[in-house]
Every structure is written in C-alpha cells, then in structure tokens.
Amino acid sequence: MAQTAQAPVAPPPRADERLGRKSPVARMLARPEAGAIAGAIVIYIFFFIIAPPFRNASSFSSVLYVTSTYGLMATPVALLMIGGEFDLSAGVAVTSSALTASLFMYEFTTVAWVGVLVALAVSLFIGFLNGWIVIKTGIPSFLVTLGTFFMLQGLNIALTQTITNQVSSPDISTLQGFSSSRVVFSGSFTVGGVNIRTSVLYWIVFVIIATWILLRTHIGNWIFAVGGHAPSARAVGVPVGRMKIGLFMAVGFMAWFTGMHTLFLFNTIQAGQGIGNEFVYIIAAVVGGCLLTGGYGSAVGAGIGALIFGMVNQGIVYAGWNPDWFQFFVGLLLLGAILLNTYIRRRAEAAI
Amino acid sequence: MRRSRSRAIGIALFMIISLVLAACSATGGKRAADAAANGGGGVVAGHANTKHFTVAMITHAAAGDTFWDIIRHGAIAAAAKDNITLKYSSSDDPTKQAQLITDAINSHVDGLAVTDPNPGALCPTIQKAKQAGIPVVMFNAGYTNWQTCGGMEYFGQDEMIAGVAAGKRLAAAGKKNVLCVLQAQGQAQLEARCAGVKQGLGSEGTMSKLYVNGTDSSAVLSSMTADLTRAKSTDAVITLGAQFALIAIQAISQTHSTAKLYTFDTSAAEIAKIKSGAVQWAVDQQPYLQGYLSVDSLWLYLVNGDTIGGGQTVLTGPSFVDSTNVAQVGKFAAAGNR
Amino acid sequence: MSTPQDTPPMGRHHAPESPTAAGPRAGNGTGTALVRLINAGKRYGAVIALQDITMEVSAGEVTCVLGDNGAGKSTLIKIIAGLHQPSSGVYEVDGEPVSFNSPREALDHGIATVYQDLAVVPLMPVWRNFFLGNEIKKGPRIDIPAMKTMCKDELLAMGIDLRDVDQPIGTLSGGERQCVAISRAVHFGAKVLILDEPTAALGVKQSGVVLKYIIQARERGLGVVFITHNPHHAYPVGDRFLLLNRGTSIGYFEKSQITRDELTGLMAGGAELEQLSHELEGAGGAAAEIGAVLGEEVAELGIADRPAPAAAPATESDAR
Numbered sequence A: 001m002a003q004t005a006q007a008p009v010a011p012p013p014r015a016d017e018r019l020g021r022k023s024p025v026a027r028m029l030a031r032p033e034a035g036a037i038a039g040a041i042v043i044y045i046f047f048f049i050i051a052p053p054f055r056n057a058s059s060f061s062s063v064l065y066v067t068s069t070y071g072l073m074a075t076p077v078a079l080l081m082i083g084g085e086f087d088l089s090a091g092v093a094v095t096s097s098a099l100t101a102s103l104f105m106y107e108f109t110t111v112a113w114v115g116v117l118v119a120l121a122v123s124l125f126i127g128f129l130n131g132w133i134v135i136k137t138g139i140p141s142f143l144v145t146l147g148t149f150f151m152l153q154g155l156n157i158a159l160t161q162t163i164t165n166q167v168s169s170p171d172i173s174t175l176q177g178f179s180s181s182r183v184v185f186s187g188s189f190t191v192g193g194v195n196i197r198t199s200v201l202y203w204i205v206f207v208i209i210a211t212w213i214l215l216r217t218h219i220g221n222w223i224f225a226v227g228g229h230a231p232s233a234r235a236v237g238v239p240v241g242r243m244k245i246g247l248f249m250a251v252g253f254m255a256w257f258t259g260m261h262t263l264f265l266f267n268t269i270q271a272g273q274g275i276g277n278e279f280v281y282i283i284a285a286v287v288g289g290c291l292l293t294g295g296y297g298s299a300v301g302a303g304i305g306a307l308i309f310g311m312v313n314q315g316i317v318y319a320g321w322n323p324d325w326f327q328f329f330v331g332l333l334l335l336g337a338i339l340l341n342t343y344i345r346r347r348a349e350a351a352i
Numbered sequence B: 001m002r003r004s005r006s007r008a009i010g011i012a013l014f015m016i017i018s019l020v021l022a023a024c025s026a027t028g029g030k031r032a033a034d035a036a037a038n039g040g041g042g043v044v045a046g047h048a049n050t051k052h053f054t055v056a057m058i059t060h061a062a063a064g065d066t067f068w069d070i071i072r073h074g075a076i077a078a079a080a081k082d083n084i085t086l087k088y089s090s091s092d093d094p095t096k097q098a099q100l101i102t103d104a105i106n107s108h109v110d111g112l113a114v115t116d117p118n119p120g121a122l123c124p125t126i127q128k129a130k131q132a133g134i135p136v137v138m139f140n141a142g143y144t145n146w147q148t149c150g151g152m153e154y155f156g157q158d159e160m161i162a163g164v165a166a167g168k169r170l171a172a173a174g175k176k177n178v179l180c181v182l183q184a185q186g187q188a189q190l191e192a193r194c195a196g197v198k199q200g201l202g203s204e205g206t207m208s209k210l211y212v213n214g215t216d217s218s219a220v221l222s223s224m225t226a227d228l229t230r231a232k233s234t235d236a237v238i239t240l241g242a243q244f245a246l247i248a249i250q251a252i253s254q255t256h257s258t259a260k261l262y263t264f265d266t267s268a269a270e271i272a273k274i275k276s277g278a279v280q281w282a283v284d285q286q287p288y289l290q291g292y293l294s295v296d297s298l299w300l301y302l303v304n305g306d307t308i309g310g311g312q313t314v315l316t317g318p319s320f321v322d323s324t325n326v327a328q329v330g331k332f333a334a335a336g337n338r
Numbered sequence C: 001m002s003t004p005q006d007t008p009p010m011g012r013h014h015a016p017e018s019p020t021a022a023g024p025r026a027g028n029g030t031g032t033a034l035v036r037l038i039n040a041g042k043r044y045g046a047v048i049a050l051q052d053i054t055m056e057v058s059a060g061e062v063t064c065v066l067g068d069n070g071a072g073k074s075t076l077i078k079i080i081a082g083l084h085q086p087s088s089g090v091y092e093v094d095g096e097p098v099s100f101n102s103p104r105e106a107l108d109h110g111i112a113t114v115y116q117d118l119a120v121v122p123l124m125p126v127w128r129n130f131f132l133g134n135e136i137k138k139g140p141r142i143d144i145p146a147m148k149t150m151c152k153d154e155l156l157a158m159g160i161d162l163r164d165v166d167q168p169i170g171t172l173s174g175g176e177r178q179c180v181a182i183s184r185a186v187h188f189g190a191k192v193l194i195l196d197e198p199t200a201a202l203g204v205k206q207s208g209v210v211l212k213y214i215i216q217a218r219e220r221g222l223g224v225v226f227i228t229h230n231p232h233h234a235y236p237v238g239d240r241f242l243l244l245n246r247g248t249s250i251g252y253f254e255k256s257q258i259t260r261d262e263l264t265g266l267m268a269g270g271a272e273l274e275q276l277s278h279e280l281e282g283a284g285g286a287a288a289e290i291g292a293v294l295g296e297e298v299a300e301l302g303i304a305d306r307p308a309p310a311a312a313p314a315t316e317s318d319a320r
Helices: A024-029 A034-050 A057-082 A090-107 A112-137 A141-164 A178-186 A198-216 A218-228 A230-235 A240-266 A277-287 A299-319 A323-351 B002-022 B029-037 B066-081 B094-106 B119-131 B159-172 B188-204 B217-230 B242-254 B268-276 B287-304 B326-333 C073-081 C103-108 C126-130 C144-157 C174-187 C204-219 C231-237 C260-283 C285-301 C311-319
Strands: A188-191 A194-197 B053-059 B084-090 B111-114 B136-139 B153-156 B177-182 B206-211 B236-239 B260-264 B281-284 B319-321 C035-044 C047-057 C062-067 C088-093 C111-114 C192-196 C223-228 C240-245 C248-254
Touching: A034 A299, A034 A323, A057 A090, A057 A194, A057 A198, A057 A218, A057 A240, A057 A277, A057 A299, A057 B217, A090 A112, A090 A141, A090 A240, A090 A277, A090 B029, A112 A141, A112 A178, A112 A240, A112 B002, A178 A198, A178 A240, A194 A198, A198 A218, A198 A240, A198 A299, A218 A230, A218 A240, A218 C126, A230 A240, A240 B217, A240 B242, A277 A299, A277 A323, A299 A323, A299 B217, A323 B206, B053 B066, B053 B094, B053 B287, B066 B084, B066 B242, B066 B287, B084 B094, B084 B287, B094 B111, B094 B119, B111 B119, B111 B287, B119 B136, B136 B287, B153 B287, B159 B188, B159 B236, B159 B260, B159 B281, B177 B188, B177 B217, B188 B206, B206 B217, B217 B242, B236 B242, B242 B260, B242 B268, B268 B281, B268 B326, C035 C073, C047 C062, C047 C073, C047 C088, C047 C223, C047 C240, C047 C248, C062 C073, C062 C204, C062 C231, C073 C103, C073 C111, C073 C192, C073 C223, C103 C111, C111 C174, C126 C144, C126 C174, C144 C174, C174 C192, C174 C204, C204 C223, C204 C231, C223 C231, C231 C260, C240 C260, C248 C260
Parallel strands: B053 B084, B053 B111, B111 B136, B136 B153, B177 B206, B177 B236, B236 B260, B260 B281, C062 C223, C062 C240, C111 C192, C192 C223
Antiparallel strands: A188 A194, B281 B319, C035 C047, C035 C088, C240 C248
C-alpha cells in the first residue's frame, strides 16, 4: 500500500502567496484528527440529549472504559497504518497473549508475573514475525496478517484444547501474584464517587506517548516517511524494514498489554475471543484520520475514533433503543461520523 | 532502538528463567488442581469388542465455546467405549456446516450426528445422508423438524420449553424486570430461549433483550453495565451461556445493581459461582448427555438396529442446577463434563 | 538570487569536505575528477545493460548524460549512486577506485542522488522532508524550531522563498520540489549531485527554474551529473556531454567540441537512425543492405560514432 502513497488524498490545492488567511483555527482544522473531534462532539451531544443515563459521570466512565479497551490497541494500529501497513491479526493476538500468560502460569503453577512476561515475549515475537514476513517477502501486510490471523485463531483454540482439554483457560485467580497483577493491569480507583478503570489512564498515557513519538522524535518522522513513500525513505537512509518490524512489534506489545488487562479482569479467557476486533481498531484509526494508504494520521485521532465507537456502543444501550436494531445503529452512527469527518477535512484542506 | 529492544527482550528472558527457577506459585494453578482431583478425571466405561466404526459429529458451535466442549467430551467418552473413531468438526456458518456434512457423506462414514440450528439451510443436506444410507442422529438444535430432515433420533431440550421453565421460576421468585442477554444476534436457539423466558414470566413481569458481542469480554461487560445503569429497576439478569454469567457478576457489582443473576448452561467456573451464591441457578440441558447419547445411539443402531425414543424427542433438559444440587453436580463439573 | 558564498554550507551531519568555491570552474580538465567511470559496464545475467562507459565529473562542473528511454541512463545512475556495482570497468572517486555496497556508502563519499521521484514524501511538511533521515536532535527529541529555520534559510540561499515550510511538500510545484531536493543534498554535504531527469515532467518555465539551480550548485563548487533526454536543457548548463544509446556510449564531448545543433542532431537523428540501421541489418537480406548504407551515412554525417569497441576510449582521451 505504501507504493501508491503519492496518488491517494490529493494534497490540498495550491493557493500561492496568500499567507495571511491561515488562522489558528484553520491550522487546527487541518490536523488529521479535526474531523473526528467534530464527530465525537456531535455524537456526545446527540446521546447527551436522547439518553438520560448517558449524562451522569459514572456512565461516561463506563464509556471511557470500553473506549480504552479499543483505544489501547487502536493506538499502535494507527502508528502501523501511518507506517503503511495493516495488522489483521491484532484482535486475536490479544487473546493469544492472554491465553499464553494464563496457560503458562497455570500449567507450571508459577507466580502470575512469570506468565505475564512469557506472554510479553510471545507477543513481541508474533509482532516481529508479522513484520519480518512482510519485509522479507514483500507480500502486502493485508495478506500476511490475514494468514497469521487465521493461524493464531487456530492456535488459540487448538493449543488451549490440547493443554486444558477445554476451550477456555483455567481460572488463575488463586495463583500468587494474581492480585498484584490485577492491580497493575485491571485495577480501578474512585474519584468523586465515580469508579474509573486504570485502563483508561493507560490508554491516555499511551496516546500521549505515541503522539510525542510521532511528532517530536525522529522515529515519528520516519514512521510518516515509510508509510508515505517507502522508496523515498529508503533513499535518504531510513531503515524501512526495521521501522516496519518495530511497528508490528508495537502492535504486539499493546496486544500483550490489552490481553493482560482482559485476563486479570476476567480470570479466564475464552479461546475464541477477539475475532472481529481488528476491524474495530482499524475503523477507529480511520475515523480518527489515518489514511488507509499510509503516511498520514494521528494517534490522538485513533483515540477519538475509539471514543466515537465507545460512545455509540454504550449510547445505544443507554438510550434503550430496540436491541434488534443495535448493529444497524452502530453502523449508521459510524458512517455519519466518518462522513462528517471527511466533510470537515475537505473543508479544511480547501481553506489552507 | 533495535539494540535496546533486543536487550530488553534479553532481560525479560533472563527474568523469566530466574523466576521459573525460583518463584513458583505456592497457591492455585495446576498443581493444586491435580492435588485436589485425586483421580476422578475422565470418564471411562470399558471398551466394546464390536466392529470398528467411524462416526462424524458436525455441530454449529462457534470456535472456542465452553458449552460445546462438554458435548464433545460426552461424544468422546461414548466413542472410546464403543470402538468408534469420532470425527468432530463444527462451523457456525450454515453454508460451511452443510459443506462439512457433505464431506462426511462423501467419505462414507458409518454414522452421522448433527445439530441443525438452521432448518432451511441444512435439511436438504441431511436428507442426502439418509439417501446415502448413513444413519443420522440429531441433537441439541433442530427440535422442531428433526423428523422431516431425516433424523432417526433427537437428543436435546426444547429451547422454548427451557425458556418457559426458566421464566416461570423467575416469576415464582417475584422478578418483575428481567434482562435477557444474548451473545449473538439472529440465532434461533438463543432467541427461542429469551422468547420462552418472556412467555414463562407471563403477566408477572416484563423482559427486555440485550445483544452483546460474545467474542469480546470487555464489550460484554460494558454493554451489560450500560444497560443496568439505564434500567435501574432490573431485578433479574439471565444470560444464555455460562461464561457470560461470569462477566455479568462483575457488571452487577460495578453498577451496584440489586439484580439477581441466572443463566442457561453450565461450566465448572460457573457452578462454583452457584456454590458461592453469585449465580442463583442455571438451566441445565446436560450437554454431556447429548454428546454421549448421540454417539452411543448410533452404535446401538449399527450393532443391533436399536433406536431410542420411538420417533419422539428424547429430552435431556431442562433441569436446574441450584443450591440444592450444586454440590453433587460440582463434582463432575471439575472434570469438564457438566 | 543570492550568491552562494553568502551562505556557508551548514551540513553538520556529514562534515563536508569543503565543496565550496575552491573547485576548478568549467571543464578545463585540471585536478582530479570527483567521480570517474572508466570502461564501466553492467550486466544483469545475460542482459547487457551498459558497456564501456567512460565519463567523469569534477568540482564546479556539470556533466550531462543524454539518451532516450532504455539507453542505460538509469543503470548508469544506479552505478554512480552505489545501488549497483559495475560488472566491468573501474569506478573512481577522488582518483581512488571504489566499490559501493549501498547508496549510504556513496552518500558518505559525498555522492548524492536526486531521483525522479525526488525521494520526498508528498504528505509530509517541507521541513520534515528536508531533514528526513538526518534529523537534528535535542536529547531524545528533534529540534523542530532549529530545523524549520535552517530549512527556510537553506532554501532561501538557493533562491527558493517558501511562504511556509510547514506545508506538505506535495503542495509545491514540481520545480520547487526539485529545488528542495537539490538544496537538501547540498546542505547535507554533497560534493557530487546526480540529478535524474529533473526537468522531465516540468513545463518550460519550471524547467528554467531547475536549470538555474543546477548552475547555482555548480557555482557552489559541486560536481553535477545531469541526466536528461532534452539537449535544449543540457547544452546551456553542461560542461561535458555523454550520449548513450542502447547501453553504449555514442559520444563524449566537451562543450567546446560540440554545438547545440550537433548535440540536438545526435540526440534526435543519430540515435534513431543508428537504431534503425541496427534493426535493418539484423533483419538480413535487402533490409540489411539498406541498414548498412544508412549506418555509413550516419557515420559520414559525423553525428554518431559506430559502437566499435575502440571508439569509446578514443573519445575519452579526446575529452581530457
């Protein structure tokens, strides 16, 4: 996908020598996430009006929670997309990581943290493998990770079945180190009577880190470059292969983190979980302004995209709409958010 | 940056190795489970000296569902006893399931055990098996039309009847606002359960439905949390699968809801929650029995021409697992058979 | 347009070996050539992409490489840029034989290539493109204000006045983009610039702008290898001219040895007729006869050297 980066979104039309018109507002609107922010505000107001439970703080905390479970993964997925690649195995990789941790710590009766570290190694390895195959073979990552998606899905079930003779991992809550792991990965705290999960904080922190890397470090510069036009990046000495492998490993890392969160929140993991979430991550990144063709986007945008998804998911339940129509409304609202996003971005580009 | 990462991996590996050597958990885990099990594991029922047969079991199970594990355990136990090679496969996509059945017919298996959640799509294929002279036993799903599809016997529960029984029991407990949580949309079985609950409640109470994304625990938790926040008057939550009951426990405690929790189907972890009182009761359709009987009845037919049920449905449920019988059921659940 | 001496080279990343105005002006042949190929050739398996090419470029000189599509220009670039190694002949930098394994090594020797795609990332701001791969760091961060200022200054020094270095480089005109790429190469210490068809996709006016920067680069003491198929672009800026056809040299001239018309004739007629005669000869029979006649005529007209093995070295010694 990287090779055609020159064509896709026509860069804003030229308007020579007309400096003065570019206000700070126009500047902000030109950011990739501008459209998503507008979409998020509209959807927030929409549910604020029609769904009374949506208005109280604890409900919004629950919206933020579901957002964080998608947003944690959407962040590295967005970086990867900016870097010009997809990872369709991201959803099941979360489950793979959680299964690895729980099966290891249970079968060997280790302290919980040992399983956690083993899972980290495995997750990074899966990310490395995805990236390595993509780089070595030159096959589009869409296809490579589609392969690993099915493989991981199969491994999740087959290995769990082989090891435990069931399709869910055993309960690990009685192991030593479980409670400390739970505090770290799946804790919660109360502020002003509102219970907030730590995953929300982690998510915000990771978005800030990712944004900082993207905009303030040379690594970020290189991520944009390898996704925007890999041959150019290579020509100026950017290690394209290593960058991409690194990005796949970042997805692996976050799959581990999200997997640990899920594991320590629910104590057991169903082997068939996580399928379909890869698209939620990609949708969040795209709604947030990432180009499917790479080279453009933002981590904040992906976060906002996840927030839109979270608000729609929870808002529909809060509003108490006929549940038979749930999926339809999810799709409708997402499409609306994307349309608004596109409209705003076009306007912003025309205004530059 | 690569170097520092590989160094980090190195450190992580070192820590893992040293931890493995030094810090095993003193509590829980497999060691504790093994110590507790003292030999009560898999069911072995001897071994028949009859001719060897091959039986294909093809279900509509989604990958990785605990419930279907139990069915499979039952089927495996029967196959081991009956000198039968069991070929198990499944797909929650009717087209693929039909293809799997066709494959089994083409490979001339001696008997076929299938579920039929989607009569329109699967009936023609199942009939082909009958035409090919392969005896077909149906179970779990297909209650309404197994005879017309060419099934010889049927083992299962009527989801509607099970739902009604659950609804009646909820009504008897004085529940007014029942939330029925469906983990997938558009599955006839699940819809029938909720419809049954509604019918069973009758005029005593109302039932509302909530669809959740069954493949994402976090999403299930969040959706339930949202619904319990919206409808504060909910006084009973009934989930349609054991693992969702476990998540519902968290949702109820998070929202400080006073709702009681009920569920369809069982698993070891969930039975422990019935013991602890977090789950009131579970509607049990005895999946182990369904798997076991399906295979065993094929064996009886193949070696002796026997059929069970006299052309009528053989009901394996509903029964209830609650505080009165949980101790007894719990013994078997640990082995993954209930 | 500011004079190059006003702005000392600021490449702090590759300490440049002073490619300033010290170099000899115009192709007078004194001093060591910065880059020289002697009888260089390249085969890809059985395919001969390039053979017996001899050329050089010295500081403050522009060597133009002319040829039609498929003449072997891009193979030549790839050899000089370090992407490929010649399969025969010698490649010298500063009089020393070299063998580059990567463009990075060529770059370390001060040989920078500006490809047709310019090695810019269209969606990225101008300044990010300018410093891509050579970011100025301040601790773990990059020094954004410094890079923006430096980029703006450096472009100004080349006579490009951008209203905003924050705009995506894709929004610049083709000529401006070329210039950014050229000034980037200069900034990061290039001694030799290889420009791959910089005017190919440009209109008349834009081409003029680019040619102006080629002259600027020359005046700053850089050696320039200017690849083009347009003799009208090559002649005004070039000091030497290498003509390629089907992978071989069909002429290597100093400016004093050739007029613009001759150059044009060679490019337009010579190559084409040459090729035609080849084809006819290959066809055999009567066609071959016509081909041979045609070939002679071409030779008589003096617009092309037959690709006899001896021809190329001869022209080379002429050129010195």
